[in-house]
Amino acid sequence: MLGISISTVSRALKDHPDISDKTKLRVRELADALDYEPNTNAIHLRTSKNNLFGLIVPSVANFFYDSFIAAVEEECRKSGYTLLILQSGDDSRSEQDSVKLCRQNRVAGVFTCLTSGNTNIDLYKKLKNTGVPVIFFDKVPDDNEEIKVCMADAGSAIIAAGTIVEKNKKKLLALFGNPGLSITKKREKAFLEVTGNNLQVLVHHVDNPEEAKAVTAAALQQQPDSLFCMSDEILTGAMKAVLEAGLKVPDDIAVITISNGFIPKLYHPDITYVETSGYKLGKLAFTTMMENIAGDQAPKELIVESVLVPGGSI
Amino acid sequence: MLGISISTVSRALKDHPDISDKTKLRVRELADALDYEPNTNAIHLRTSKNNLFGLIVPSVANFFYDSFIAAVEEECRKSGYTLLILQSGDDSRSEQDSVKLCRQNRVAGVFTCLTSGNTNIDLYKKLKNTGVPVIFFDKVPDDNEEIKVCMADAGSAIIAAGTIVEKNKKKLLALFGNPGLSITKKREKAFLEVTGNNLQVLVHHVDNPEEAKAVTAAALQQQPDSLFCMSDEILTGAMKAVLEAGLKVPDDIAVITISNGFIPKLYHPDITYVETSGYKLGKLAFTTMMENIAGDQAPKELIVESVLVPGGSI
DNA sequence: AACAATTTCGCAAACGTTTGTTGTAAAAAC
DNA sequence: GTTTTTACAACAAACGTTTGCGAAATTGTT
Structure with a gap:
């Protein structure tokens, strides 16, 4: 529509120095007028970088996990990440499906809470081996090669x-x-x-x-x-x-x-x-994920300390 | 690795009749061995069909919404859809960001609950105009050109x-x-x-x-x-x-x-x-979405009737 | 044996971006 | 007036799929 090439538009939109201010302005105006939004699928495909995290949890309808999720989602938003929240329903089959979904979506990292009976973390190990960091939270494996964040x-x-x-x-x-x-x-x-x-x-x-x-x-x-x-x-x-x-x-x-x-x-x-605060744990999980992405991939187990809150029941 | 072309692999993986059983078998075996998972980004880009729904909610940490989300997520999973859950934090700025995220991800539909003070649904109307169905739930606009599902x-x-x-x-x-x-x-x-x-x-x-x-x-x-x-x-x-x-x-x-x-x-x-079941409302919202996608785009307001659940307190 | 029909597969374009490289003016330097 | 620089923009390849079309190999028919 502007008589200029696609690459010029792309650069104009991201304020590339090669493009003149005049062109940038024309491009931005038209983009606004057309309600243009970049196609994240194409971006991720092209750049093979996905600002998407997967989060696997038994159920979002849970007093602990919902605050965990709220915390992680909040942080993701701040850092420009998107969160894919998956429910395992505390069923290992669904858990596997969820992991698969994460892989299909080429997530940049996974937060996961194991389903109750599950001790098999091969799927997660595979993920890790393909360079996708996995942060275990709350219900974590015994395995001490993993990155885990837990309540104390x-x-x-x-x-x-x-x-x-x-x-x-x-x-x-x-x-x-x-x-x-x-x-x-x-x-x-x-x-x-x-x-x-x-x-x-x-x-x-x-x-x-x-x-x-x-x-x-x-x-x-x-x-x-x-x-x-x-x-x-x-x-x-x-x-x-x-x-x-x-x-x-x-x-x-x-x-x-x-x-x-x-x-x-x-x-x-x-x-x-x-x-045991799900919210605090969520914040910790997120910062751990970011550290991991930044390069620190050493296995570790981080603990959120607990405090006694006296009621009248003892 | 198999000495056959990419297109043959693609067809083999989806059981296309053009491909011989022998080839299909070889392809599937290797795919399994390599833990191949199709890249959804590429698929969506190529097919311009996205089996992703957006869900915008004030907070996931809420008695009502968490069960709504659980229901929708469950149904999505059954139908092969993925759910992108976004929190608006009951802040209209975040709500707008969430809508933008939905557009950037080219979602196939949006479930949304308006933030408290919000009466401006222009963004949603734009979405609708680009062919993306919007289902309002719980906190819905007064506007009667929209599709809404509510509790009674x-x-x-x-x-x-x-x-x-x-x-x-x-x-x-x-x-x-x-x-x-x-x-x-x-x-x-x-x-x-x-x-x-x-x-x-x-x-x-x-x-x-x-x-x-x-x-x-x-x-x-x-x-x-x-x-x-x-x-x-x-x-x-x-x-x-x-x-x-x-x-x-x-x-x-x-x-x-x-x-x-x-x-x-x-x-x-x-x-x-x-x-007042968030769960039931979620199920209703989902079926409404699917009807909409199947072609029924008439505005409507659907109500989930309430039932008395007797306890021993009266 | 010649031809047609069928089975099986490869080629290439396309989806919407990004980005290294190249091209071409105009401006600056000699 | 020629060359060099600068500024701007276009070209083309690539990401991983899907799919229409055409081609080769196999089989069947006379």
């Missing part, structure tokens, strides 16, 4: 256990998540080291709120004086059982959990929790 | 009010959200029409859970026999006050709310709620 799994468990010991509790019902996950192992190990011989601990593993509720209901028969939950998900199930049993918190049973903070504040009294 | 705002209020009247309650504390929002107006108007002269209603407007708690605590002095909350956010605050006051639900006070369903089930007994 051991640390938060230690704080929680310490609090229970300090309060001189004698019989604790402790609910952990899927025993296959490293997060579970770490929390459990650290937790039990602190409780040690100080008190009797009834350990159970549960996979979802329903199971947590059922297990708790059964375990309450043994009249524990305290309850620890490894996550919000577990807490909601366990509390349901506690409330149904008509127990008073903290007099009949003390409660402490590890949480993002939203759920514990819904109850009365507020449940005391060790804070 | 009035309908859910009517059901809640009807339930309270039916239970023969006499003094109701009713908490609504920001009176400036159209959703609040619609719900309040419909609600009060149903309650009418049947009972005394103490109406309050609150903007956040803290305010809901404070207002409820004060209003409990007047000993209402029932409590209605317009949203989960309000419910969490109000329930806090109820629990702190040591009231028994439903004996001391009956409770009913409008909700997505997650929060009400945390309490004991379960809070009775009128369901």
